[in-house]
Amino acid sequence: MIITLAAFLYIWLSDFKNTKGNIKERAVFLLLFTLSLALAILISAGVKTISPIKAIQTLFDFLHISY
Amino acid sequence: MDINRRNMAFTVALFLGGAMLLTSYVTDITSWEAWVPALLAFFLSFAVVSIYLKLTKKYPEKHLPEIFVCVFGKCAGYAVSWAYVFFFLVIACFNTYSVSSFFVGYVMPETPDIVFTVIFVFICSRAVRLGIENITKISIFIFFLISLFIILNFILLLSQMKISNFLPLFDHSFYEYLQAAHTELMNPFGETVVFLMFADKIKNNDFRSALIWGIIIGGVMLMLVVIRSVAVLGVTISISAVPSYEVLRLINIKNMITRIETLYSFLLLILGFFKVSIIYCAISRLTAYLTGLKTEKSIINSVGAFLACMTAVSFTSGFDSVNWGTKYAAFFATPFVFIIPCFLLLVITVKRKGEKAK
């Protein structure tokens, strides 16, 4: 898992350089970067419970809309 | 304005082809009559698509968030667009995970599925970096390759097809047909809402005829696959996880061309690649538009990384994704595919009447 993290970091570094010009571009880039990094760390730590799709499933079970 | 009609039509057909892998949600409800809901969904999809076409007719050369902003105003439009980003993310995760879990389950049992997800999303990011125009350009070449392979399979399996497998026609209750048709409608056909994102890159009436023709060609291809699976497997289709893959195991010609189903899995990979890269391109265009960036080139890799991580987090096992596919996917997709566009249309007509009254 750490290896996949290394791969992501490598790609982002090379991308980080060419967002030099536009500040807004860099801001969005950083936002997504931190989000995915957090998720990647979570995956490598093995935590698999929090995920939007599971949230939807529980919501739908609560409203018991399902086949 | 640089995607031409023919390319877009075949891209839509390939997009629908991506569902060949996932027909197992329909088959275990209506087992040997899987073709009935598929046909039903095919015709219903024209109704759904006509809503999109009306939207593009009213707002030509405008892609989805622009229409939202025009109709709902700025902040509401942005909110709905962010919901659509989430919708596209969930479909993309679902498709990537089903491809990688298919590969883990069937072709290479010992590899962890994170490897397939990462490499799959990486290749999709390379395709998205090319831009939607070049993806549509490749689609014709790949479509003919894939339809050749499917027709070849159909011919190879002709000897094992039995007409009696179809026979007890309409023996399921109407509710089962509706449920299967609803799932089928949402999975491949409903997801064509993604193409509204590229409406501004193509002339309006080109877009409309491309969408219609794409759905017809894609629908015919899907029907071919479903009929082939039902004709050969008959009743056992209801318990096989991926029927179109199981069917290919039975091809046996002189003991030489046999067991070629792994080649078919690579074909499914290419179809999955096409589907996910189109959705991925839609997500990156949408996020770029919503965050006010001019081009989405810079954030492609980040969106890809986020997609890969979310896929890894959201599904734990193959059964998990099948469960989501059969039970919840259809309900999750209906608001985005059907209800919001209808509501949009309603608001537009009300507004138009309002202006006419003034």
Add this chain to the structure above:
Amino acid sequence: MKYFRITVSLMMIMVLSGCWSSRELDELAVVMGIGIDKSGDHLECCTQVIVPQNVGSGEEGGAHGEKPYTNFITEGKELSTCISKVSDTTGKYVFMSHNLIAVLDEDAASDGIYKYLDYLMRDNQLRLSVCLFVTDKSPEEVFNAEAPLFEIPSINLSKISEGFPESLSGQNVTVLDFINNMMCKKKGSLVPFITLVDGKIKVCGSAVFNGDKMTGRLDEEDLKGVLWIIGDLKGGDIVLDINNNTLSLRIGRIKSKTFPVLDKNGEIYIKAEIRGDLYLVSDDANMINTIGMDAVVEKLNQSVEKEILTSLSKTKKMGVDIYGFGDMIYRKNPAVWRAIENTWENRFKEIRVDISADFSIIETGSIIGSVKK
């Protein structure tokens, strides 16, 4: 270019963490056949594994006189434990994709074989086109049986099952057919029965399965009658004796159409039409010329119909609908079937089947008359 740099980096990463499911050819134990023998409650499973070095060197030859296959006997509660034990003894990865046959012994069959079929279907390496066999001897003997023409007994067995349409001695049943029959409405299925006669494999009749339990056996003659209806035959021969001299004919192509008919007063009967063309193979008494071709054909039709009726009465006594009449009725119109579904066992016993065989002898060989004595 950045694109290449990234692919190279990804590849290096993958190589560092090893290639997961890659396995060299010589690490594979290629399984050609599985035999399941149930004794008491625990299972004995015999898997036939190929020794590649001695293949292609014939039965006795062998690089150093070895047979090109070895059989591994393993016990266990479940089929899956038996098979995974094989990799303990061979030390190689059990590779099931090339498996051709599954042999079950009689008492395993009579206790219900769905447990094994479920394993055969669920494993992603095993094929649905694996052929099933039932034997009274233990599968281990079957796998050790002499296979003069083919080096490996399991290939010999699979070639026999491929040859069934050409010979009137059985019908090839794959896992898919068996599961299909089980899921149809109350349809029984036939699985070829093999025994060992002085070391050589011999097919004699077939085992009758009701659902997934074996309930009886059909010998050669009755099987022939059944095959007229359910098997699409491409070969096999028929012996016809007309006023005590014999003719023999070879089957060219038989097409049998059976469909249920609902006549006026709501009574259901099955109509079976058998069309086919045959080649005259031997006719020493020159019956063709003496009593004329039509008479011979007439005699042929009657003898086949008589044969089918005898086997029909035999299967009716057994009470297993191997012809699939119930399923045909269901497919024609489900409403009628739902009415008679629960009383089907005894309905099947006295169902009326009228058979109309209509053969044509299309070839009388290269001599037109026989030697004038």
Add this chain to the structure above:
Amino acid sequence: MLRDYLIKKLNGVFYKRDEPQSQSPLSDEIKISGYLNTNLEIVRKITKNCSDVIIREFLMGNIRAAVIYIDGLVNTLSVDQTVIKTLMYGTDDNCEPCCIDEIINKLIVSGEIKKVNTVNDGFEGFLSGDTFLMADGIKEGLIINTKGFEKRSVDDPQTDSVIRGSREGFIENIRTNTALLRRRIKSVSLCVENIKIGRETKTAVDIIYLENVANSELISEIKRRLIKIDIDGILDSGYLQYFLDDNPKSVFSLVDSTEKPDIAAAKILEGRAAVVVDGSPFVLTAPMYFGESFQSPEDYYIHSVAATMLRVIRYLSFFVSILALPAYVALTTFHQELIPTQLLYTMAAAESGTPFASFIEALMMTVVFEILKEAGVRLPKPVGQAVSIVGALVIGETAVSAGLIGAPMVIAVSITAVTAFVTPAQANTIVLLRYILLVLSAVLGGFGITVGLLGILIHLMSLKSFGTPYLAPLAPLRISDLKDTVFLAPVRARLTRPHGLSRKNPIRQKLSD
């Protein structure tokens, strides 16, 4: 960014030297003065340590004149006859010094004469094989074309050899190359634009195109890229290939090079531009399609059905040579169920003895074959042929008998090695693609190969050669162009030029009824 930094670092110390590099003596313009001695003085000072520069002084009537030329570059007979002899005898004593035009019109019989007024042009003239005439009291010099250096004869080229079709090949001299093209295309609108490139070598580079066919922005783009080059010398068209390339970092070359004038002529007729470089028999043609490397001139001369068969074989061999080895490795290590049962036994038997994993075997064997191929090419012709074939067989055979490599592997490797030569234009790209796919298939099996192929397809899609997409007839589908890619329509059916290549007049043949 990272890459340019690396290149600067690698070129290292000299790049950052602060004191100016030593300039060539003629960097500034020197006018021709009226006095012959001063002019000769300048010339002698610059060419003092060149033994092959000949300065011949003679009397032209009563004016002293001098002729400068390089021995070996000029045709000495023509120099003596046309220049020196006519000047010596032709002028009577009372000729005034300022009648240079009269000399040109009446006396010198050679065809090409140019008046120059600076010593630099004079140098340029006599360094490229002409003679430079200066006279006392005249402020201008004369460049007279007396080129006569040895040229290779126009014979059968090594590459692009064909069974049926012209045997002529380009040679090193630029004039003969343009002459060969002129002979084929006698049209009025065939333009040959000359550019001098390279500070030291000043190689003459000709851009040849059809005025009424080729797109004008293509020509201006080529010129812009050529003029931009600031390099000391261009020795072969290979240099230019890099500068003319749209995407030089990519493995696929976007500029086609050929050695046969009939191919170059066909390309020019289609609307492409040919770039001829002095001193190199290879002519570059731009823009290039991916399909062009599978075309051979022979296809257009033989029956179209036979040509289609050849085309299909070329495409097939391209894919076989890329996919044979990776597919073999993937089959034996990942998807053993694809191999038919009988073949599986023979393969297992062959593989059982070998110590290495099939990926390492494959890598070793391909490297050995590459070494043998290189040895075969570098050695003189007869020996080379023998080395590569014998070497391959012997090594392959002994490796199998020694049990190091399985027999099927040797077959697979030799197939890949042989099929690489069917399309010579793509020979070195095939080698690189094969290695990438080999590593991918060893790590991920069939999945890796499919991903690799998709990656290559995406990379090809992103390439543009001078504005026209690289996968032109297939990717942005042009039905009318499909007549010339895999299937070859008969000549009567090929009416239009490839799409986008010539917007001026796309029709090239009237439909004969």
